[in-house]
Amino acid sequence: MSIYNFSATTLKGEIKDLSEYNGKVLLIVNTASKCGFTPQYEGLQRLYDTYQDKGFEVLGFPCDQFGNQEPGSSDEIADFCQMNYGVTFQMFEKIDVKGDNAHPLFKYLTSEAKGLLTEDIKWNFTKFLVDQNGEVIKRYAPQTTPDKLEKDIVKLFA
Template sequence: MSFYSLSARLINGEEISMSNYKDNVLLIVNTASKCGFTKQFEELEKLYQKYKDKGFKILGFPCNQFGSQDPGTNEEIAQFCSLNYQVSFPMFEKIDVNGKNTHPIYQYLKSHASGFLGTKNIKWNFTKFLVNRQGEVVGRYAPNITPFKIEEDILQYLK
């Protein structure tokens, strides 16, 4: 199975194949609207604006599995991201990133990049995965690693 064989629903319900993002560098993030890390949306949007024309995309996946910090509907989440952070990168429907209902994209990401001490499970909101232009997972970043701290790694793959 390749990353590009997977798909997910945008926050508006439209099914999107990851093959639409082929030849792009991707930063995939499980997000939450009511988290201490929520302010990272600001840095994510700035990075997206800075590099989107060079083949960089951010894919946001809301998740309510950590402290119930994203309890809203998909519509409420979309409105929150737009109004508070002017998010223009693709946001997807709320998903599970751990457990028996883990979304296939997160099954793939976790199986190709372990976390701290080799753990597979996502530990909290705003865990980030970097995927190169060939669909290979090349990085996994803890929630406390801010988007700007990943910029050099992103640039390495945008070359």
């Protein structure tokens, strides 16, 4: 089992099989447009711009489970990300990341990389680093900014 066993729907409504990312280093993030951590979009985009040509992808999954901080439609989320942060990495439709209705990908991610005290995701901008084989390498707390992940990302290209 790996993340390649899952698929998700993009903001444009297209179903994307995550096996398309086989051989790439991934950073999977649950995002929100109205969160104190929202400015992390800028750092995520910077990482994507820096390492995309080495086989790095950021996958953003908007979630409205934490304080209604992602109330918008797919079009509104796409517009917000593009206009405010110039996001060009792949964004998916809004999902649940915890509870009974959690997307299967996030059930898998949280079972592979448990958080402090619990498997559940506690807030927006929890990040999961995945290697080229689809294996979950590490989980990062929401307050861990994208620049703090760079060393771990670069190690996977070695």
